[in-house]
Amino acid sequence: MKNNKSKNSFSLESIKRLGLYLRNLKELKETGVDIISSDKITQFLNVSPEQFRKDLSYFGGFGKRGVGYNVGRLIEEIENILGVNNKWDIAIVGVGKLGSALLGFEGFSRFNIKIAHVFDSDKTKIGRVKKNVRIEDIKDLKKVVKLNNIKIAILSTPPDVAQPIAETLVSAGIRGILNFAPVVLKVPDNVSVSNVDMACELKSLIFFAKKR
Amino acid sequence: MKNNKSKNSFSLESIKRLGLYLRNLKELKETGVDIISSDKITQFLNVSPEQFRKDLSYFGGFGKRGVGYNVGRLIEEIENILGVNNKWDIAIVGVGKLGSALLGFEGFSRFNIKIAHVFDSDKTKIGRVKKNVRIEDIKDLKKVVKLNNIKIAILSTPPDVAQPIAETLVSAGIRGILNFAPVVLKVPDNVSVSNVDMACELKSLIFFAKKR
Secondary structure: OOOOHHHHHHHHHHHHHHHHHHHHHHHHHHOOOOEEOHHHHHHHHOOOHHHHHHHHHOOOOOOEOOOEEEHHHHHHHHHHHHOOOOOEEEEEEOOOHHHHHHHOOHHHHHHOEEEEEEEEOOOOOOOOEEOOEEEEEHHHHHHHHHHOOOOEEEEOOOHHHHHHHHHHHHHOOOOEEEEOOOOOOOOOOOOEEEEOOHHHHHHHHHHHHHHO | OOOOHHHHHHHHHHHHHHHHHHHHHHHHHHOOOOEEOHHHHHHHHOOOHHHHHHHHHOOOOOOEOOOEEEHHHHHHHHHHHHOOOOOEEEEEEOOOHHHHHHHOOHHHHHHOEEEEEEEEOOOOOOOOEEOOEEEEEHHHHHHHHHHOOOOEEEEOOOHHHHHHHHHHHHHOOOOEEEEOOOOOOOOOOOOEEEEOOHHHHHHHHHHHHHHO
């Protein structure tokens, strides 16, 4: 009945925000800004000052109140926290339209993330090469993931097979799942699940559009 | 330099969580559960008790501590808050792989969201019909959005055109943008932007996988 989202959901969000901060800070640096006040940085990053301090304080707290932040140093610190210089091979399970879109997504390289393996059950797809990656048979999922020591997978399968595939992934050693299937995955406590729910995203925007 | 994410980012997250609660509560109800204790419900929903109470308290606070929650009533209350019984027509701009995947996504109907208009600049795509929706010329974006009183759009264009298209959307009356382009959109304060950043999502999972 539970995955471990509750246990570290705040921290997952905090890490996600660090990723966004990093992207924006790099943009800022390119415009020639070296030092920025704490007021301006939180305005620029679209985050409350409390949230920003909290996110950084988890990792030691750098930058001094009143003095401002050195943009270059902040970028370095966040890069160290996120370990952006380490390469990560991940797998995609399900190469439908969404899986294909993710396979072609160029933004992953920003964090040194490489889609190393893709799997599908469709015999007409297996063996085909997309974006330099050969689509493998889902029957080999456990073997290949284990052999290559893959720890992170994207699940972009139809909802009805998502749970059994998640279980296969976990048994193969996967420790993080980015789930696009609109189901609540049940996984052990030592596995993180991050759900991308487009309908909920849209609904929240609609909610605010209505209020205005 | 700013969009209004900071102003209501917590509330946006809170509304998103209500959407997830709703989905899970419906699953729970189908298994025959009518009353659930506050301990069990937060465990089931993968949320901390504090977060859950906070999310509900924004909207009046229903359910009594110690007594537990009536699942059916909770579903109704959340449905009322989210306004799931109102139909919403939205637009998609950019019908590449991701846009096509979104167009085919069946989960939107859960919230009565209908993709009413799709736009692209590719002459070979314009006029084609996908999932019963005719792809329209991006040149007509402003006119069509205005005429049909569309308030919410999904942006799934290449990054380099995302900002100018966002500006056109805003000038046409759009009040919420679900942004898949890996750029920080600058929009007026009365427009909400929700960013889906796959790379950040994955990076946060990797972070936790490394810690274990």
